[in-house]
Amino acid sequence: MSDNQLTKHFQDQIDQEVKIEPKDWMPEGYRQMLIRQISQHAHSEVIGMLPEGNWISRAPSLRRKVALLAKVQDEAGHGLYLYSAAETLGIDRDELIAQLHQGKAKYSSIFNYPSLTWADMGAIGWLVDGAAIMNQVMLTRTSYGPYARAMVRICKEESFHQRQGYEILLTLVRGSEDQKAMAQDSLNRWWWPALMMFGPNDEDSVHTQQSMAWKIKRKTNDELRQQFIDATVPQADYLGLKVPDPDLKWNDERGHYDFGPIDWDEFWQVVKGYGPCNRQRMRDHIAAHEEGAWVREAALAYAEKRAARLETAVA
Amino acid sequence: MTHQQALFEYALRLGDNALILGQRLSEWCGHGPVLEQDIALTNIALDQVGQARSWLTYAGEIEGKGRSEDDLAYHREQREFRNVLLVEQPNQDWAYTMIRQFLFDAFNFYLHEQLTGSRDQTIAAIAAKSLKEITYHLRYSSEWVIRLGDGTDLSHRKMQTALDDLWIYSGELTQVTPLDAFMAEEELGADLDRLRPRYEEKVREVLEEATLSAPNLPYHQQGGKEGRHSEHLGHILAVMQSVQRAYPGQKW
Ligand SMILES: [Fe+2]
Protein backbone atom coordinates (compact mmCIF):
# COMPACT_ATOMS: atom_id res chain seq x y z
CA MET A 1 0.00 0.00 0.00
CA SER A 2 1.14 3.53 -0.69
CA ASP A 3 1.48 6.06 2.11
CA ASN A 4 -1.73 7.70 1.02
CA GLN A 5 -3.63 4.45 1.18
CA LEU A 6 -2.12 3.64 4.56
CA THR A 7 -3.09 7.03 5.91
CA LYS A 8 -6.60 6.63 4.61
CA HIS A 9 -6.93 3.13 6.05
CA PHE A 10 -5.62 4.43 9.39
CA GLN A 11 -8.14 7.26 9.52
CA ASP A 12 -10.92 4.84 8.56
CA GLN A 13 -10.02 2.63 11.48
CA ILE A 14 -10.09 5.64 13.81
CA ASP A 15 -13.43 6.80 12.44
CA GLN A 16 -14.88 3.33 12.94
CA GLU A 17 -13.66 3.35 16.55
CA VAL A 18 -11.23 0.49 15.98
CA LYS A 19 -8.37 0.76 18.48
CA ILE A 20 -4.88 1.27 17.09
CA GLU A 21 -2.43 -1.31 18.42
CA PRO A 22 1.39 -1.13 18.67
CA LYS A 23 2.01 -3.31 15.59
CA ASP A 24 -0.43 -1.39 13.38
CA TRP A 25 0.83 1.12 10.87
CA MET A 26 0.42 4.69 12.12
CA PRO A 27 1.46 8.11 10.83
CA GLU A 28 4.66 9.38 12.40
CA GLY A 29 2.81 12.46 13.68
CA TYR A 30 0.35 10.24 15.56
CA ARG A 31 3.19 8.28 17.13
CA GLN A 32 4.99 11.46 18.16
CA MET A 33 1.87 13.07 19.55
CA LEU A 34 1.18 9.98 21.62
CA ILE A 35 4.74 9.74 22.91
CA ARG A 36 4.61 13.38 23.90
CA GLN A 37 1.27 13.05 25.62
CA ILE A 38 1.75 9.67 27.32
CA SER A 39 5.22 10.54 28.59
CA GLN A 40 4.00 13.90 29.87
CA HIS A 41 1.24 12.01 31.61
CA ALA A 42 3.69 9.47 33.08
CA HIS A 43 6.04 12.19 34.29
CA SER A 44 3.09 13.98 35.89
CA GLU A 45 2.20 10.90 37.90
CA VAL A 46 5.77 10.60 39.12
CA ILE A 47 6.51 14.27 39.82
CA GLY A 48 3.08 14.41 41.43
CA MET A 49 4.42 12.10 44.13
CA LEU A 50 6.61 14.91 45.47
CA PRO A 51 4.12 17.49 46.80
CA GLU A 52 2.12 14.76 48.52
CA GLY A 53 5.19 12.84 49.62
CA ASN A 54 6.06 16.06 51.44
CA TRP A 55 3.32 15.31 54.01
CA ILE A 56 3.65 11.56 54.58
CA SER A 57 6.02 11.98 57.52
CA ARG A 58 3.70 14.61 59.06
CA ALA A 59 0.32 12.98 58.47
CA PRO A 60 -1.66 13.77 61.61
CA SER A 61 -2.98 10.27 62.28
CA LEU A 62 -1.72 6.78 61.53
CA ARG A 63 -4.82 6.06 59.48
CA ARG A 64 -4.11 9.14 57.34
CA LYS A 65 -0.45 8.21 57.06
CA VAL A 66 -1.30 4.78 55.66
CA ALA A 67 -3.87 6.21 53.26
CA LEU A 68 -1.48 8.87 51.98
CA LEU A 69 1.38 6.40 51.56
CA ALA A 70 -0.91 4.11 49.59
CA LYS A 71 -2.13 7.01 47.48
CA VAL A 72 1.34 8.20 46.55
CA GLN A 73 2.29 4.60 45.84
CA ASP A 74 -0.69 4.32 43.48
CA GLU A 75 0.66 7.33 41.58
CA ALA A 76 4.00 5.55 41.18
CA GLY A 77 2.06 2.60 39.78
CA HIS A 78 0.27 4.90 37.33
CA GLY A 79 3.66 6.19 36.24
CA LEU A 80 4.76 2.61 35.56
CA TYR A 81 1.68 1.69 33.49
CA LEU A 82 2.10 4.85 31.45
CA TYR A 83 5.82 4.40 30.85
CA SER A 84 4.98 0.90 29.64
CA ALA A 85 2.29 2.26 27.34
CA ALA A 86 4.79 4.78 25.94
CA GLU A 87 7.34 2.01 25.44
CA THR A 88 4.96 0.23 23.06
CA LEU A 89 5.62 3.16 20.72
CA GLY A 90 9.30 2.32 20.44
CA ILE A 91 10.93 4.54 23.06
CA ASP A 92 12.31 3.36 26.38
CA ARG A 93 11.86 4.70 29.87
CA ASP A 94 15.47 5.85 30.26
CA GLU A 95 15.14 8.01 27.21
CA LEU A 96 11.84 9.46 28.41
CA ILE A 97 13.39 10.31 31.77
CA ALA A 98 16.39 11.87 30.06
CA GLN A 99 14.00 14.07 28.05
CA LEU A 100 12.33 15.13 31.29
CA HIS A 101 15.62 16.03 32.89
CA GLN A 102 16.72 17.98 29.82
CA GLY A 103 13.50 19.96 29.94
CA LYS A 104 12.33 18.56 26.58
CA ALA A 105 9.41 16.73 28.12
CA LYS A 106 6.93 18.40 30.43
CA TYR A 107 4.74 17.36 33.31
CA SER A 108 1.57 18.87 34.67
CA SER A 109 2.26 22.37 35.99
CA ILE A 110 0.05 21.82 39.00
CA PHE A 111 2.88 19.96 40.70
CA ASN A 112 5.00 23.08 40.63
CA TYR A 113 2.84 24.50 43.40
CA PRO A 114 3.90 23.84 46.99
CA SER A 115 1.97 21.72 49.49
CA LEU A 116 1.98 23.93 52.56
CA THR A 117 -0.52 22.53 55.03
CA TRP A 118 -2.20 19.24 55.83
CA ALA A 119 -5.35 20.58 54.17
CA ASP A 120 -3.46 20.52 50.88
CA MET A 121 -3.58 16.71 51.03
CA GLY A 122 -7.33 17.12 50.92
CA ALA A 123 -7.39 19.78 48.21
CA ILE A 124 -4.93 17.92 46.00
CA GLY A 125 -6.94 14.72 46.15
CA TRP A 126 -10.24 16.46 45.62
CA LEU A 127 -9.25 19.04 42.97
CA VAL A 128 -6.09 17.76 41.31
CA ASP A 129 -7.08 14.11 41.13
CA GLY A 130 -10.58 15.35 40.38
CA ALA A 131 -9.40 17.38 37.39
CA ALA A 132 -7.19 14.50 36.28
CA ILE A 133 -10.22 12.18 36.30
CA MET A 134 -12.13 14.39 33.87
CA ASN A 135 -9.27 14.05 31.45
CA GLN A 136 -8.61 10.39 32.14
CA VAL A 137 -12.18 9.19 31.86
CA MET A 138 -12.16 10.71 28.39
CA LEU A 139 -8.88 8.94 27.67
CA THR A 140 -10.33 5.50 28.46
CA ARG A 141 -11.84 5.90 24.97
CA THR A 142 -8.72 7.23 23.31
CA SER A 143 -7.82 5.67 19.96
CA TYR A 144 -4.53 4.06 21.01
CA GLY A 145 -5.24 0.69 22.64
CA PRO A 146 -2.46 0.47 25.25
CA TYR A 147 -3.13 4.03 26.43
CA ALA A 148 -6.87 3.44 26.70
CA ARG A 149 -6.35 0.24 28.68
CA ALA A 150 -3.86 1.87 31.06
CA MET A 151 -6.48 4.56 31.71
CA VAL A 152 -9.17 2.07 32.67
CA ARG A 153 -7.00 0.73 35.50
CA ILE A 154 -5.90 4.20 36.56
CA CYS A 155 -9.37 5.76 36.63
CA LYS A 156 -10.64 3.37 39.29
CA GLU A 157 -7.85 4.41 41.63
CA GLU A 158 -8.17 8.10 40.84
CA SER A 159 -11.79 8.27 41.89
CA PHE A 160 -10.80 6.62 45.14
CA HIS A 161 -8.11 9.28 45.61
CA GLN A 162 -10.60 12.02 44.97
CA ARG A 163 -13.03 10.70 47.57
CA GLN A 164 -10.18 10.32 50.03
CA GLY A 165 -9.11 13.95 49.49
CA TYR A 166 -12.66 15.19 49.85
CA GLU A 167 -13.04 13.25 53.06
CA ILE A 168 -9.91 14.90 54.49
CA LEU A 169 -11.50 18.30 53.87
CA LEU A 170 -14.85 17.17 55.21
CA THR A 171 -13.15 16.24 58.47
CA LEU A 172 -11.44 19.63 58.61
CA VAL A 173 -14.55 21.71 57.96
CA ARG A 174 -16.34 19.81 60.72
CA GLY A 175 -13.46 20.50 63.09
CA SER A 176 -12.17 23.63 64.82
CA GLU A 177 -12.12 27.15 63.39
CA ASP A 178 -8.40 26.72 62.73
CA GLN A 179 -9.03 23.57 60.75
CA LYS A 180 -11.81 25.15 58.73
CA ALA A 181 -9.59 28.14 57.93
CA MET A 182 -6.86 25.74 56.86
CA ALA A 183 -9.30 24.07 54.45
CA GLN A 184 -10.47 27.40 53.00
CA ASP A 185 -6.91 28.63 52.55
CA SER A 186 -6.07 25.45 50.72
CA LEU A 187 -9.04 25.80 48.35
CA ASN A 188 -8.03 29.43 47.74
CA ARG A 189 -4.57 28.35 46.67
CA TRP A 190 -5.48 25.27 44.58
CA TRP A 191 -8.66 26.33 42.79
CA TRP A 192 -7.18 28.37 39.94
CA PRO A 193 -4.16 26.14 39.33
CA ALA A 194 -6.60 23.19 39.15
CA LEU A 195 -8.60 24.98 36.42
CA MET A 196 -5.36 25.61 34.54
CA MET A 197 -4.70 21.86 34.48
CA PHE A 198 -6.98 21.58 31.44
CA GLY A 199 -4.61 23.71 29.41
CA PRO A 200 -5.10 26.87 27.34
CA ASN A 201 -8.45 27.95 25.91
CA ASP A 202 -9.40 26.01 22.79
CA GLU A 203 -8.54 28.84 20.41
CA ASP A 204 -5.00 28.94 21.85
CA SER A 205 -4.43 25.19 21.99
CA VAL A 206 -2.08 24.16 19.18
CA HIS A 207 -2.61 20.42 19.34
CA THR A 208 -6.31 20.16 20.01
CA GLN A 209 -7.62 19.98 16.45
CA GLN A 210 -5.31 17.22 15.22
CA SER A 211 -5.63 15.38 18.50
CA MET A 212 -9.42 15.36 18.15
CA ALA A 213 -9.24 14.19 14.53
CA TRP A 214 -7.11 11.25 15.63
CA LYS A 215 -9.41 10.76 18.60
CA ILE A 216 -6.54 10.88 21.01
CA LYS A 217 -8.52 13.57 22.80
CA ARG A 218 -12.26 13.44 22.54
CA LYS A 219 -13.19 16.63 24.34
CA THR A 220 -11.61 20.05 24.18
CA ASN A 221 -9.82 21.77 27.06
CA ASP A 222 -12.68 24.17 27.60
CA GLU A 223 -15.31 21.43 27.57
CA LEU A 224 -13.42 19.46 30.20
CA ARG A 225 -12.81 22.55 32.32
CA GLN A 226 -16.51 23.42 32.30
CA GLN A 227 -17.42 19.86 33.17
CA PHE A 228 -15.01 19.96 36.11
CA ILE A 229 -16.36 23.25 37.42
CA ASP A 230 -19.95 22.07 37.13
CA ALA A 231 -19.14 18.93 39.08
CA THR A 232 -16.96 20.58 41.72
CA VAL A 233 -18.80 23.74 42.77
CA PRO A 234 -21.67 21.86 44.46
CA GLN A 235 -19.05 19.80 46.32
CA ALA A 236 -17.47 23.02 47.62
CA ASP A 237 -20.91 24.22 48.69
CA TYR A 238 -21.46 21.01 50.61
CA LEU A 239 -18.16 21.59 52.41
CA GLY A 240 -19.27 25.10 53.27
CA LEU A 241 -16.17 26.49 51.56
CA LYS A 242 -16.13 29.46 49.24
CA VAL A 243 -14.71 29.06 45.74
CA PRO A 244 -12.35 32.03 45.27
CA ASP A 245 -14.05 33.42 42.17
CA PRO A 246 -16.38 36.44 42.56
CA ASP A 247 -17.77 35.84 39.06
CA LEU A 248 -18.81 32.27 39.71
CA LYS A 249 -22.55 31.94 39.15
CA TRP A 250 -24.99 29.33 37.90
CA ASN A 251 -26.29 30.20 34.45
CA ASP A 252 -29.71 28.67 33.93
CA GLU A 253 -29.73 29.35 30.23
CA ARG A 254 -26.43 27.65 29.54
CA GLY A 255 -27.02 24.96 32.11
CA HIS A 256 -23.49 25.58 33.37
CA TYR A 257 -21.64 27.71 35.86
CA ASP A 258 -20.19 30.95 34.54
CA PHE A 259 -16.76 31.68 35.92
CA GLY A 260 -14.20 34.47 35.99
CA PRO A 261 -11.15 34.91 33.77
CA ILE A 262 -8.16 32.63 34.29
CA ASP A 263 -4.82 34.33 34.84
CA TRP A 264 -3.05 33.03 31.75
CA ASP A 265 0.09 34.98 32.59
CA GLU A 266 0.48 32.86 35.68
CA PHE A 267 -0.23 29.75 33.63
CA TRP A 268 2.53 30.51 31.13
CA GLN A 269 4.93 31.60 33.85
CA VAL A 270 4.68 28.19 35.49
CA VAL A 271 4.68 26.26 32.21
CA LYS A 272 7.84 28.04 31.16
CA GLY A 273 9.62 26.99 34.33
CA TYR A 274 9.19 29.94 36.65
CA GLY A 275 6.61 28.57 39.07
CA PRO A 276 7.13 28.26 42.81
CA CYS A 277 8.63 24.75 42.70
CA ASN A 278 9.73 24.02 39.11
CA ARG A 279 13.43 23.96 39.88
CA GLN A 280 12.96 22.19 43.19
CA ARG A 281 10.86 19.38 41.68
CA MET A 282 13.31 18.81 38.85
CA ARG A 283 16.29 18.94 41.19
CA ASP A 284 14.68 16.35 43.50
CA HIS A 285 13.84 14.03 40.63
CA ILE A 286 17.29 14.32 39.10
CA ALA A 287 18.93 13.78 42.49
CA ALA A 288 16.94 10.61 43.15
CA HIS A 289 17.76 9.36 39.66
CA GLU A 290 21.47 10.10 39.94
CA GLU A 291 21.80 8.80 43.48
CA GLY A 292 20.09 5.63 42.31
CA ALA A 293 22.49 5.09 39.43
CA TRP A 294 24.92 2.90 41.38
CA VAL A 295 22.00 0.78 42.62
CA ARG A 296 20.68 0.19 39.11
CA GLU A 297 24.15 -0.57 37.79
CA ALA A 298 24.89 -3.00 40.59
CA ALA A 299 21.57 -4.78 40.13
CA LEU A 300 22.37 -5.20 36.46
CA ALA A 301 25.93 -6.39 37.15
CA TYR A 302 24.65 -8.91 39.67
CA ALA A 303 22.02 -10.23 37.26
CA GLU A 304 24.69 -10.71 34.61
CA LYS A 305 27.03 -12.46 37.04
CA ARG A 306 24.25 -14.76 38.09
CA ALA A 307 23.30 -15.61 34.53
CA ALA A 308 26.96 -16.36 33.73
CA ARG A 309 27.28 -18.58 36.82
CA LEU A 310 24.14 -20.48 35.88
CA GLU A 311 25.46 -21.01 32.39
CA THR A 312 28.75 -22.39 33.72
CA ALA A 313 26.85 -24.63 36.09
CA VAL A 314 24.74 -26.02 33.26
CA ALA A 315 27.75 -26.50 30.95
CA MET B 1 6.62 -5.62 87.14
CA THR B 2 2.98 -6.61 86.91
CA HIS B 3 1.71 -8.81 84.15
CA GLN B 4 -0.26 -5.87 82.73
CA GLN B 5 2.70 -3.47 82.80
CA ALA B 6 4.89 -6.02 81.08
CA LEU B 7 2.36 -6.63 78.34
CA PHE B 8 1.89 -2.91 77.84
CA GLU B 9 5.62 -2.23 77.56
CA TYR B 10 6.11 -5.17 75.24
CA ALA B 11 3.31 -4.15 72.89
CA LEU B 12 4.66 -0.61 72.88
CA ARG B 13 8.09 -1.84 71.91
CA LEU B 14 6.72 -3.91 69.04
CA GLY B 15 4.58 -0.99 67.93
CA ASP B 16 7.40 1.53 68.19
CA ASN B 17 9.82 -0.66 66.23
CA ALA B 18 7.29 -0.94 63.43
CA LEU B 19 6.27 2.71 63.56
CA ILE B 20 9.72 4.25 63.57
CA LEU B 21 10.98 1.96 60.84
CA GLY B 22 7.84 2.66 58.81
CA GLN B 23 8.39 6.37 59.29
CA ARG B 24 11.98 6.09 58.08
CA LEU B 25 11.03 3.97 55.07
CA SER B 26 8.29 6.36 54.06
CA GLU B 27 10.91 9.11 53.69
CA TRP B 28 11.94 7.22 50.55
CA CYS B 29 8.53 7.51 48.92
CA GLY B 30 9.02 9.45 45.69
CA HIS B 31 12.81 9.33 45.96
CA GLY B 32 13.65 5.69 45.24
CA PRO B 33 16.44 4.64 42.86
CA VAL B 34 13.91 3.28 40.38
CA LEU B 35 10.12 3.37 40.30
CA GLU B 36 9.65 -0.36 40.94
CA GLN B 37 11.73 -0.17 44.12
CA ASP B 38 9.99 3.00 45.23
CA ILE B 39 6.78 0.99 45.12
CA ALA B 40 8.30 -2.06 46.82
CA LEU B 41 9.79 -0.06 49.68
CA THR B 42 6.55 1.84 50.16
CA ASN B 43 4.83 -1.53 50.48
CA ILE B 44 7.13 -2.40 53.34
CA ALA B 45 6.54 1.00 54.93
CA LEU B 46 2.80 0.39 54.66
CA ASP B 47 3.12 -3.00 56.32
CA GLN B 48 5.22 -1.53 59.13
CA VAL B 49 2.81 1.29 59.89
CA GLY B 50 -0.06 -1.17 59.67
CA GLN B 51 1.64 -3.44 62.21
CA ALA B 52 2.37 -0.44 64.42
CA ARG B 53 -1.33 0.38 64.48
CA SER B 54 -2.23 -3.13 65.65
CA TRP B 55 0.38 -3.15 68.42
CA LEU B 56 -0.32 0.38 69.65
CA THR B 57 -4.05 -0.21 69.67
CA TYR B 58 -3.45 -3.32 71.74
CA ALA B 59 -1.07 -1.45 74.05
CA GLY B 60 -3.81 1.12 74.66
CA GLU B 61 -6.31 -1.62 75.45
CA ILE B 62 -3.97 -3.29 77.91
CA GLU B 63 -3.25 -0.01 79.63
CA GLY B 64 -6.97 0.64 80.01
CA LYS B 65 -6.75 4.42 80.16
CA GLY B 66 -8.50 4.99 76.88
CA ARG B 67 -5.40 5.88 74.89
CA SER B 68 -5.73 5.22 71.15
CA GLU B 69 -3.04 4.31 68.63
CA ASP B 70 -2.75 8.00 67.78
CA ASP B 71 -2.49 9.09 71.42
CA LEU B 72 0.42 6.72 71.80
CA ALA B 73 2.08 7.61 68.49
CA TYR B 74 1.64 11.37 68.66
CA HIS B 75 1.60 12.27 72.33
CA ARG B 76 4.53 10.50 73.89
CA GLU B 77 7.94 12.04 74.40
CA GLN B 78 11.01 10.38 72.96
CA ARG B 79 12.04 8.97 76.36
CA GLU B 80 8.78 7.01 76.36
CA PHE B 81 9.49 5.33 73.03
CA ARG B 82 10.68 1.74 73.27
CA ASN B 83 12.02 1.00 69.78
CA VAL B 84 15.50 -0.40 69.25
CA LEU B 85 18.19 2.05 68.14
CA LEU B 86 18.65 0.36 64.77
CA VAL B 87 15.29 1.39 63.33
CA GLU B 88 15.75 5.10 64.06
CA GLN B 89 19.05 5.35 62.18
CA PRO B 90 18.86 7.62 59.12
CA ASN B 91 18.23 6.28 55.62
CA GLN B 92 21.46 7.77 54.25
CA ASP B 93 21.36 5.88 50.96
CA TRP B 94 20.01 2.63 49.54
CA ALA B 95 22.93 0.69 51.07
CA TYR B 96 22.26 1.83 54.66
CA THR B 97 18.54 1.38 54.14
CA MET B 98 18.94 -2.20 52.93
CA ILE B 99 21.45 -3.20 55.62
CA ARG B 100 19.25 -1.72 58.33
CA GLN B 101 16.22 -3.46 56.85
CA PHE B 102 17.93 -6.82 56.54
CA LEU B 103 19.34 -6.86 60.09
CA PHE B 104 15.95 -5.89 61.43
CA ASP B 105 13.94 -8.25 59.22
CA ALA B 106 16.13 -11.23 60.09
CA PHE B 107 15.56 -10.58 63.78
CA ASN B 108 11.92 -9.63 63.35
CA PHE B 109 11.17 -12.81 61.43
CA TYR B 110 12.33 -15.17 64.20
CA LEU B 111 10.78 -12.90 66.80
CA HIS B 112 7.35 -13.06 65.21
CA GLU B 113 7.69 -16.76 64.55
CA GLN B 114 8.05 -17.27 68.30
CA LEU B 115 5.32 -14.78 69.12
CA THR B 116 2.77 -16.78 67.13
CA GLY B 117 3.05 -19.25 70.03
CA SER B 118 2.45 -16.63 72.75
CA ARG B 119 0.06 -17.54 75.55
CA ASP B 120 -1.49 -14.15 74.94
CA GLN B 121 -3.97 -14.67 72.13
CA THR B 122 -3.85 -11.13 70.79
CA ILE B 123 -0.05 -11.17 70.59
CA ALA B 124 -0.21 -14.53 68.81
CA ALA B 125 -2.81 -13.26 66.36
CA ILE B 126 -1.05 -9.99 65.49
CA ALA B 127 2.23 -11.90 65.15
CA ALA B 128 0.71 -14.48 62.81
CA LYS B 129 -0.69 -11.81 60.56
CA SER B 130 2.54 -9.79 60.59
CA LEU B 131 4.71 -12.84 60.00
CA LYS B 132 3.39 -13.23 56.47
CA GLU B 133 4.45 -9.68 55.69
CA ILE B 134 7.80 -9.99 57.45
CA THR B 135 8.57 -13.16 55.52
CA TYR B 136 8.32 -11.14 52.35
CA HIS B 137 10.34 -8.24 53.83
CA LEU B 138 13.15 -10.59 54.78
CA ARG B 139 13.25 -12.11 51.32
CA TYR B 140 13.32 -8.65 49.76
CA SER B 141 16.06 -7.21 51.96
CA SER B 142 18.18 -10.41 51.80
CA GLU B 143 18.06 -10.29 48.02
CA TRP B 144 19.13 -6.66 47.97
CA VAL B 145 21.99 -7.25 50.40
CA ILE B 146 23.24 -10.08 48.21
CA ARG B 147 22.69 -8.22 44.97
CA LEU B 148 24.54 -5.10 46.08
CA GLY B 149 27.20 -6.83 48.14
CA ASP B 150 28.04 -9.00 45.14
CA GLY B 151 27.22 -6.36 42.50
CA THR B 152 29.90 -3.87 41.45
CA ASP B 153 33.01 -2.79 43.35
CA LEU B 154 31.28 0.45 44.20
CA SER B 155 28.13 -1.20 45.51
CA HIS B 156 30.22 -3.65 47.51
CA ARG B 157 32.14 -0.82 49.17
CA LYS B 158 28.97 1.07 49.97
CA MET B 159 27.35 -1.99 51.50
CA GLN B 160 30.40 -2.83 53.57
CA THR B 161 30.53 0.74 54.91
CA ALA B 162 26.86 0.64 55.82
CA LEU B 163 27.33 -2.70 57.54
CA ASP B 164 30.35 -1.37 59.46
CA ASP B 165 28.34 1.63 60.63
CA LEU B 166 25.13 -0.15 61.56
CA TRP B 167 26.50 -3.37 63.05
CA ILE B 168 26.96 -1.72 66.44
CA TYR B 169 23.16 -1.51 66.73
CA SER B 170 22.55 -5.16 65.94
CA GLY B 171 23.40 -6.49 69.39
CA GLU B 172 20.47 -4.72 71.00
CA LEU B 173 18.02 -6.72 68.91
CA THR B 174 18.65 -9.89 70.90
CA GLN B 175 19.75 -8.25 74.15
CA VAL B 176 17.76 -9.71 77.06
CA THR B 177 16.30 -6.95 79.25
CA PRO B 178 14.37 -7.72 82.45
CA LEU B 179 11.21 -7.29 80.38
CA ASP B 180 12.40 -9.87 77.86
CA ALA B 181 13.27 -12.28 80.66
CA PHE B 182 9.85 -11.84 82.25
CA MET B 183 7.97 -12.23 78.98
CA ALA B 184 9.92 -15.35 78.04
CA GLU B 185 9.41 -16.84 81.50
CA GLU B 186 5.65 -16.28 81.28
CA GLU B 187 5.58 -17.65 77.72
CA LEU B 188 4.05 -14.40 76.57
CA GLY B 189 7.00 -13.09 74.62
CA ALA B 190 10.01 -14.42 72.78
CA ASP B 191 12.95 -16.27 74.33
CA LEU B 192 15.79 -14.22 72.87
CA ASP B 193 18.48 -16.64 74.01
CA ARG B 194 16.80 -19.33 71.96
CA LEU B 195 16.28 -16.91 69.05
CA ARG B 196 19.82 -15.52 68.88
CA PRO B 197 21.62 -18.48 67.23
CA ARG B 198 19.02 -18.73 64.48
CA TYR B 199 19.19 -15.02 63.83
CA GLU B 200 22.99 -15.06 63.76
CA GLU B 201 22.99 -18.02 61.43
CA LYS B 202 20.66 -16.29 58.98
CA VAL B 203 22.76 -13.11 59.02
CA ARG B 204 25.96 -15.09 58.53
CA GLU B 205 24.48 -17.00 55.60
CA VAL B 206 23.25 -13.91 53.74
CA LEU B 207 26.37 -11.83 54.39
CA GLU B 208 28.51 -14.67 53.14
CA GLU B 209 26.57 -14.91 49.90
CA ALA B 210 26.81 -11.12 49.64
CA THR B 211 30.60 -11.36 50.08
CA LEU B 212 30.33 -8.94 53.02
CA SER B 213 32.01 -9.38 56.36
CA ALA B 214 30.47 -8.49 59.69
CA PRO B 215 32.80 -6.44 61.87
CA ASN B 216 33.98 -8.01 65.08
CA LEU B 217 33.06 -5.49 67.75
CA PRO B 218 33.98 -5.71 71.43
CA TYR B 219 30.93 -3.58 72.34
CA HIS B 220 27.42 -2.87 71.08
CA GLN B 221 25.06 0.06 71.58
CA GLN B 222 21.84 -0.47 73.44
CA GLY B 223 19.27 1.54 75.37
CA GLY B 224 16.40 2.04 72.92
CA LYS B 225 14.34 -0.70 74.53
CA GLU B 226 14.46 1.28 77.76
CA GLY B 227 13.89 4.70 76.21
CA ARG B 228 17.49 5.91 75.86
CA HIS B 229 17.73 6.81 72.20
CA SER B 230 20.15 8.24 69.69
CA GLU B 231 19.91 11.89 68.68
CA HIS B 232 17.86 10.92 65.66
CA LEU B 233 14.63 9.95 67.39
CA GLY B 234 13.92 13.47 68.65
CA HIS B 235 13.98 14.77 65.10
CA ILE B 236 11.79 11.96 63.79
CA LEU B 237 9.18 12.71 66.42
CA ALA B 238 9.40 16.49 65.97
CA VAL B 239 8.37 15.99 62.36
CA MET B 240 5.94 13.14 62.85
CA GLN B 241 4.04 14.75 65.73
CA SER B 242 4.11 18.34 64.47
CA VAL B 243 0.51 18.75 63.29
CA GLN B 244 -1.01 16.96 66.27
CA ARG B 245 1.06 19.07 68.64
CA ALA B 246 0.29 22.35 66.88
CA TYR B 247 -3.47 21.72 67.05
CA PRO B 248 -4.03 19.65 70.17
CA GLY B 249 -7.22 17.72 70.66
CA GLN B 250 -8.51 17.89 67.08
CA LYS B 251 -9.80 15.16 64.82
CA TRP B 252 -8.00 14.62 61.52
FE1 LIG C 1 -2.53 9.04 39.14
Ligand SMILES: [Fe+2]
Ligand atom coordinates in the same frame (compact mmCIF):
# COMPACT_ATOMS: atom_id res chain seq x y z
FE1 LIG D 1 -4.33 10.00 41.90
